[in-house]
Amino acid sequence: MAEEKDAFYVVKKRNVVGIYKSFSDIQALLTSSVSSDSLSIYKGYSLPKKTEEYLVAHGLKGAPYSISAANVNERLFGSLHACPYQDPYSAGGRTFDESSSSRNLQGAIQPDTSKLAGSSSFPTNSQPDHALGGSQAELSTCLSCTLHFDGASKGNPGPAGAGAVLRDGNKIYRLREGVGTQTNNVAEYRSLILGLKYALKKGYKHIVVQGDSLLVCNQIQGLWKIKHPNMASLCSEAKELKNKFLSFKISHVAREYNSEADAQANLAINLKDGEVQEDCKSL
Known part of the structure; x- marks a missing residue:
């Protein structure tokens, strides 16, 4: 410049x-x-x-x-x-x-x-501006987070788990969910949905998402067609959650840059279907 x-x-x-x-x-x-x-x-x-x-x-x-x-x-x-x-x-x-x-x-x-x-970025519903300083409103950066997601399946299909890691400037949340006997692609979608639900629960309005599943990232962006009905249902659920954020960005990363979410997904394999565990650490 x-x-x-x-x-x-x-x-x-x-x-x-x-x-x-x-x-x-x-x-x-x-x-x-x-x-x-x-x-x-x-x-x-x-x-x-x-x-x-x-x-x-x-x-x-x-x-x-x-x-x-x-x-x-x-x-x-x-x-x-x-x-x-x-x-x-x-x-x-x-x-x-x-x-x-x-x-x-x-x-x-x-x-x-x-x-x-x-x-891919998706600006969504417009909201009133927030002040940068003072006590009138929260800083917009306090409403922002990053999400890494990953799924694991031993057997594909086999015992599967979903893992997600959520970060803002102050805290890191590690999430795990058992997803029963499923394929790896189902586990990947379940991990994304797990992270998005948790981010909304915590009040985040802006989110940057990264995962090593090219299928999930491209289907969410509408770049790849969805042939399997089960994938279509999961993608639709993820998009509904995505639309609740003021801004949403998703991108594919190499597996070596997604190791924390991968670790959570592998731990989640030992959980019952639908069982969720979480922990939080201050930065």
């Missing part, structure tokens, strides 16, 4: 807002961010001198500024535009193109993920 005169970039990560003078300075953030980190990036022009003085007064650190999101008000940066950036979740570093409409930072900008390359 070519640098523009007087441009500056506002980056929100969890409860911290950083201000950068060069887009190249942001690249390290994008490549180092793990799946639990949710970044929002906006662009403005001609950072006012009073704003710079305010930033310094509230804690100058990092490059070049970094302050608590609670200290951000709607008039601080003026008009900002959502800014395209390299999506850390996307294989090969493809570009995540956010909406180019101009809004202010105080109204939390929900990204237009319909143009995401390399995976």
Whole structure:
């Protein structure tokens, strides 16, 4: 991305807002961010001198500024535009193109993920904006999570289990469910459904989903036809859950990047059909 005169970039990560003078300075953030980190990036022009003085007064650190999101008000940066950036979740570093409409930072900008390359994104029902700082509303990043899912079947068909791992910036949830005697594909769908139900139960509104089942990922995106009636029923259930999120993104990952969900699925094989176990760990 070519640098523009007087441009500056506002980056929100969890409860911290950083201000950068060069887009190249942001690249390290994008490549180092793990799946639990949710970044929002906006662009403005001609950072006012009073704003710079305010930033310094509230804690100058990092490059070049970094302050608590609670200290951000709607008039601080003026008009900002959502800014395209390299999506850390996307294989090969493809570009995540956010909406180019101009809004202010105080109204939390929900990204237009319909143009995401390399995976599928589904913006759903519109909701009122949430404030970035203060006590009026929860931060939108607190409503976001990532989900890894995997299924296991010993015999295909045989004793099967579903596993899912859910993360936000503060916690990690590990889920296991016995699914009886089933094929691996059924177990994969059951694991996705398990994770989506749990995410909705916990109140998450934005979700990034990854799994090593190419069949499930492509059928959810509508890229592959569904021939088996049982698969059609499971896919329909998963899509109904997907539509309850404000934004939904699913992508296929290699098996070696899905080891935690795989471990939960293998543990779930020993559970009774429909029996669910869960545990939670603070990050």
